Structure formats: structure tokens, C-alpha cells
Amino acid sequence: MTINNNGMFARATPLLFGALFIIGLVAPFAVYPTFLMKILCFGLFACAFNLLLGFAGLLSFGHAAFLGTAGYACGMLVRDLGVTPEVGILGGTLAAAILGWVFGVLAIRRSGIYFAMITLALAQMVFFFALQWKATGGEDGLQGVPRGHLFGLIDLSNNIAMYYLVFAVFCAGFFIIHRTIHSPFGQILKAIRENEPRAVSLGYDVAKYKLLAFVLSAALAGMAGATKTLVFQLASLTDVHWHMSGEVVLMTLLGGLGTILGPLVGAGVIVSLQSELADKVGSWVTVIMGVIFVLCVLLFRRGIVGELQALIKRAGIN
Amino acid sequence: MSDFILETAGLSKEFKGFAAVSGVDLKVRRGHIHALIGPNGAGKTTVFNLLTKFLPPTTGTIHFEGQDITTEAPAATARRGLIRSFQISATFPGLTVLENVRIGLQRKLGTGFHFWRSEKSLDALNGKAMELLESVDLGRFADTITGEMPYGRKRALEIATTLALEPTMMLLDEPTQGMGHEDIERVVALIRKVSEGRTILMVEHNLSVVANLCDRITVLTRGSVLAEGSYEEVSRDPRVLEAYVGSADINDAHH
Ligand SMILES: Nc1ncnc2c1ncn2[C@@H]1O[C@H](COP(=O)(O)OP(=O)(O)OP(=O)(O)O)[C@@H](O)[C@H]1O
Ligand SMILES: [Mg+2]
Numbered sequence: 001m002t003i004n005n006n007g008m009f010a011r012a013t014p015l016l017f018g019a020l021f022i023i024g025l026v027a028p029f030a031v032y033p034t035f036l037m038k039i040l041c042f043g044l045f046a047c048a049f050n051l052l053l054g055f056a057g058l059l060s061f062g063h064a065a066f067l068g069t070a071g072y073a074c075g076m077l078v079r080d081l082g083v084t085p086e087v088g089i090l091g092g093t094l095a096a097a098i099l100g101w102v103f104g105v106l107a108i109r110r111s112g113i114y115f116a117m118i119t120l121a122l123a124q125m126v127f128f129f130a131l132q133w134k135a136t137g138g139e140d141g142l143q144g145v146p147r148g149h150l151f152g153l154i155d156l157s158n159n160i161a162m163y164y165l166v167f168a169v170f171c172a173g174f175f176i177i178h179r180t181i182h183s184p185f186g187q188i189l190k191a192i193r194e195n196e197p198r199a200v201s202l203g204y205d206v207a208k209y210k211l212l213a214f215v216l217s218a219a220l221a222g223m224a225g226a227t228k229t230l231v232f233q234l235a236s237l238t239d240v241h242w243h244m245s246g247e248v249v250l251m252t253l254l255g256g257l258g259t260i261l262g263p264l265v266g267a268g269v270i271v272s273l274q275s276e277l278a279d280k281v282g283s284w285v286t287v288i289m290g291v292i293f294v295l296c297v298l299l300f301r302r303g304i305v306g307e308l309q310a311l312i313k314r315a316g317i318n
Numbered sequence: 319m320s321d322f323i324l325e326t327a328g329l330s331k332e333f334k335g336f337a338a339v340s341g342v343d344l345k346v347r348r349g350h351i352h353a354l355i356g357p358n359g360a361g362k363t364t365v366f367n368l369l370t371k372f373l374p375p376t377t378g379t380i381h382f383e384g385q386d387i388t389t390e391a392p393a394a395t396a397r398r399g400l401i402r403s404f405q406i407s408a409t410f411p412g413l414t415v416l417e418n419v420r421i422g423l424q425r426k427l428g429t430g431f432h433f434w435r436s437e438k439s440l441d442a443l444n445g446k447a448m449e450l451l452e453s454v455d456l457g458r459f460a461d462t463i464t465g466e467m468p469y470g471r472k473r474a475l476e477i478a479t480t481l482a483l484e485p486t487m488m489l490l491d492e493p494t495q496g497m498g499h500e501d502i503e504r505v506v507a508l509i510r511k512v513s514e515g516r517t518i519l520m521v522e523h524n525l526s527v528v529a530n531l532c533d534r535i536t537v538l539t540r541g542s543v544l545a546e547g548s549y550e551e552v553s554r555d556p557r558v559l560e561a562y563v564g565s566a567d568i569n570d571a572h573h
Binding site for chain 2: 176179180182183184185186187190191194195197199200201203204206208212216
């Protein structure tokens with residue numbers, strides 16, 4: 001489960017994934033499905049972000065652009081062109097992948113803070129575009145997106161049906177990320193993150209590897225955004241706002257950067273906190289998030305899942 | 319084919335007006351172990367960075383196997399078979415020792431961008447990787463996390479990873495730096511072994527290593543070539559002795 005090979009986690013992982021899968025299947029009968037869908041969408045978004053930061057070592061501060069663009073693209077396809085939801089999701093994912101490629105080509109040769117700044121600047125351009133363009137609905141966003149019928153057959157206005165679609169999308173995305181990390185490509189990505197000059201000296205065009213990682217991450221973030229639009233029947237400026245780019249950093253760090261499950265846990269915590277606190281403390285929510293962020297960075301850098309893993313490891317050794 | 323595998327002409331590098339390397343004409347004969355020596359700050363590492371394209375030269379040209387590689391991308395130069403090591407050991411510390419060597423072997427598979435393929439497909443390389451590890455005496459460390467190994471072994475691993483690419487020419491930047499006596503002997507033996515059938519250019523401060531390993535020596539001071547020749551010639555050159563005044567290294571090296 002961690003970046004390093006670790007026998008104990010490697011053996012426990014299939015069991016854990018199996019258990020979580022079953023929980024995912026029965027969850028909508030215990031918890032409000034819309035709430036679960038929100039967690040899964042943001043969870044996938046954070047997992048996609050983690051693929052880039054945790055495994056390729058690239059800090060993007062513009063990931064909201066992919067979430068939001070895919071959301072708008074899916075919304076327009078489904079509402080204005082009347083395509084079926086699965087086509088909407090694929091279309092949104094593709095739009096995000098293309099945008100990811102454009103961002104990537106422009107930013108990938110910079111490193112560290114410069115890379116982050118370029119992604120932020122590009123994402124801001126996307127934000128203003130979404131604000132100004134008529135087709136995206138400006139400040140109102142894209143409202144009244146119908147959920148439609150999956151493959152033209154299954155009515156997604158049923159919340160349980162919608163939940164299982166979201167769950168399937170999440171699992172597919174999660175599988176792609178897991179496989180990417182444990183692929184020949186993932187192996188080279190790790191090498192680049194560990195020692196980039198050495199990877200270059202071994203003949204790897206690191207920029208191309210980073211670009212592919214960026215496009216994959218953008219596409220999966222888009223898959224989350226497109227799905228989210230169907231769930232809430234709305235694509236709005238919130239999704240392309242830089243707050244959202246920051247929130248995904250927070251979710252990932254809180255859950256555990258570079259751990260496969262951390263981002264999902266982080267998304268779960270943040271989404272829960274937001275929905276619990278929104279009525280009670282109003283805009284103080286932002287302050288609370290900030291405090292959590294600071295505590296996370298200062299006190300438990302490995303994040304929730306990372307700290308748990310370290311605990312289990314220590315217990316295993318003793 | 320020319321006798322010289324690597325040739326530079328008028329190679330220079332300025333950092334904001336400061337000439338770290340100026341007008342270097344370096345010729346390395348195929349099959350030689352060639353040493354590049356000189357005091358600290360002479361520009362040795364900068365020359366390596368230029369040769370491997372990690373830095374663009376301010377002026378001058380570099381030819382490798384008769385081809386002009388002056389403006390090539392560093393990874394492309396590496397793929398030609400001109401592979402460098404670094405002054406400070408360069409490994410992938412979070413990967414296992416076996417995985418490190420596999421990174422070197424992996425490019426040939428051509429599946430580097432296959433994100434959909436299982437990493438188990440890389441197990442096909444394990445045999446070759448183990449062979450390479452055995453050749454540098456690291457076989458029993460295959461599953462160790464690289465970062466946990468002592469420095470000398472990391473250097474050996476670095477050489478094994480470089481060998482995985484079957485380089486025609488290796489550039490070694492102070493391969494024995496920071497090593498104890500035993501490690502030095504091991505690395506020297508290793509370099510001698512891997513030099514068969516290939517060319518080596520190495521930066522080395524330890525002159526006894528240079529004396530018993532290298533066919534030819536280039537002395538660099540303040541960015542320029544001061545002298546070139548065999549160890550005997552260079553060590554008798556009064557200008558070289560002067561450059562080394564105070565260090566007295568060059569005389570101790572005979573013992
Ligand atoms: N990127 C850089 N920017 C500015 N100056 C540099 C840079 N790299 C090297 N220099 C300078 O160029 C000179 C040569 O440095 P270089 O590292 O090539 O020396 P060296 O011969 O390898 O020394 P050492 O034996 O200490 O490794 C030094 O004065 C160094 O400060
Ligand atoms: Mg140096």
C-alpha cells in the first residue's frame with residue numbers, strides 16, 4: 001500500500017480492498033446515497049491528484065480546471081445534445097484529458113513552485129472562460145442537467161441506481177490508478193521522482209513520462225467531475241475555482257500523500273466536515289479547514305492512512 | 319572509424335561571466351581508461367555535465383563516435399551509449415536493489431509508457447538483473463531497500479545499473495570519493511573489470527587509483543587543460559607539480 005514494497009501490506013491489501021468493495025456495495029442502504037456519491041466523486045478526484053503528486057512528484061495547483069471542465073463538458077453533452085450519461089462521462093473525461101495535455105505541454109518542463117504557478121495560472125484562465133462564456137451559464141452555472149438513462153435503459157433518477165453507477169466509475173478509476181502505479185510506467189515514474197537526473201542519465205525522456213502522468217491524472221479528475229455533474233445535475237463555477245484546487249491538496253495530504261487509499265479517506269473526512277459544519281458555523285468552515293491543513297502539515301505529515309500504516313508497521317515489528 | 323571515441327573542440331562554459339570551463343580540447347581514445355584530474359573547482363564535473371548534455375556549452379563542440387552531439391537532449395545522448403555517474407552516488411533510494419538495476423534494463427523492453435500492463439511483466443528481467451548484481455557482488459542484497467545500504471555498495475549498484483545499458487563509454491565522477499581502503503580496492507577492481515570492451519573517462523582525486531588504473535591523464539586547472547599524457551609524463555611535468563603544490567598528493571601516489 002505504501003510507495004515502498006512491503007510484504008505485510010502487499011498481503012493484506014487484497015483482503016482490505018475486498019472488504020471495502022463489499023462495504024461500498026451495501027453502503028447506500030445505511031447512509032444517504034447522495035452523500036456517499038459526493039465522497040466517491042471527490043475521492044476519485046483526490047486519488048487522481050495523488051497519482052500526480054504522490055507518485056510522480058508533481059504539484060499541480062490547477063486541478064480544479066479538469067474537474068470543472070469535464071463537468072461542463074458532460075453537462076452540455078447530456079443536457080444540450082441529449083447523449084446518454086455514459087457518453088457524457090466519457091466525453092467529459094476526454095475533454096479533461098485534452099486540457100491536461102495542453103496544460104502539461106506548457107508546464108511540464110518547469111519544476112517545483114514554477115510548475116505549480118503555471119498550472120494555477122492556466123486554471124484561472126479556464127475559470128474566467130467558464131465565467132464569461134454563455135454556454136457555461138456564467139455565474140449560474142449549467143443547471144438542470146438530466147441524469148438520463150444509462151445505456152438508454154436504466155433510469156438514473158433513482159438514487160440507488162445512480163449510486164451504483166458512481167461506485168462503478170470510482171472502482172474503474174481506482175483500478176486504473178492502482179494499475180498505473182504498479183505498471184512498467186509506474187516503475188519509471190517512481191524512479192524519476194526518486195532521482196530525476198539519474199533517470200535522465202539512464203536515457204529516459206523524463207518530460208514525456210511526466211506528461212503522460214499529467215494527462216492520466218487530468219483525465220481521471222475529469223471522470224470524477226463529469227460524474228459529479230450527473231449526480232448533482234449541475235456544473236458550477238465552484239468546480240473550476242482555485243479553492244477547489246486547494247481543497248484537493250488538503251484532502252490528499254490529510255488522507256495520506258502517496259498512499260493508495262489516503263485520498264479517499266481525506267475526501268471522506270473533508271466532505272463530512274463540510275456537510276456537518278456548514279449549517280452550524282457558516283463561513284467559519286474555511287477557517288477550520290485552514291487549521292486542519294496547518295495541523296496536518298505540522299503534526300502528522302503522513303496523513304491519516306500514512307500514520308495508520310506506520311502504527312501497524314511498528315506494532316508488527318514489536 | 320576514428321581512434322577517438324569522444325572529442326571536444328574549444329569546449330567552454332561560462333556561468334554569469336565566470337569561465338568554469340574554457341577552450342577544452344579533449345580526446346579520449348577508444349578502449350582507454352582516461353582520467354580527468356585537477357584541484358577542487360577546476361571544472362571537472364562541469365566538463366562531465368557538458369559531455370552528457372546536462373548543461374549546454376557556451377561555445378565549442380562535442381563529437382561522440384564521429385557524430386556531433388553538441389545540441390542533443392541528455393536522454394538521447396545516454397541512449398547512444400554514453401552514460402555518466404554522478405559525484406554523489408545516484409541511485410533510486412526508495413526502490414529495492416533489484417528494482418534499481420531493472421530501471422536500467424527496462425528501456426529495452428519498450429513498455430515504459432504501458433500504464434495498463436502489470437509490473438509483473440518486468441519479472442522477465444530479473445535473471446539478467448541478478449546476473450548484473452552478482453557481477454558487482456550485490457546478489458544477496460537484491461531485496462534490500464537501496465537507501466538502507468552503505469555508501470560503497472550504493473556506488474557498486476550505480477555501476478551495475480549503468481552496465482545494464484551496455485554503455486560504450488562510461489563517465490565516472492569520483493567513483494571512490496568518501497570510501498575506505500577496502501571499498502576503494504573493490505571499486506578499482508570493478509572498474510578494471512567493466513573497462514573491458516569499453517571506454518571509461520573518470521574524475522578521480524585519489525592519485526594512486528589513477529596511477530594504477532588509467533592509460534591516459536588530462537589535468538585540468540581553472541577550466542583549462544594544463545597537461546595531458548601518461549601518468550609518468552604528467553607526474554613529472556613541472557607545471558602539474560606546481561598546480562598541486564601544497565597537496566603533495568602526486569608524489570605520495572607512487573606508494
Ligand atoms: N551551476 C553552476 N552555476 C555557477 N557556477 C558553477 C555551477 N557549477 C559549477 N560552478 C562553478 O564552476 C567551477 C567548477 O566547478 P566543478 O564542479 O566543475 O569543479 P570540479 O572540478 O568538479 O570540483 P570538485 O573537485 O570539487 O568536484 C566552480 O568554481 C563552481 O563553483
Ligand atoms: Mg566535481
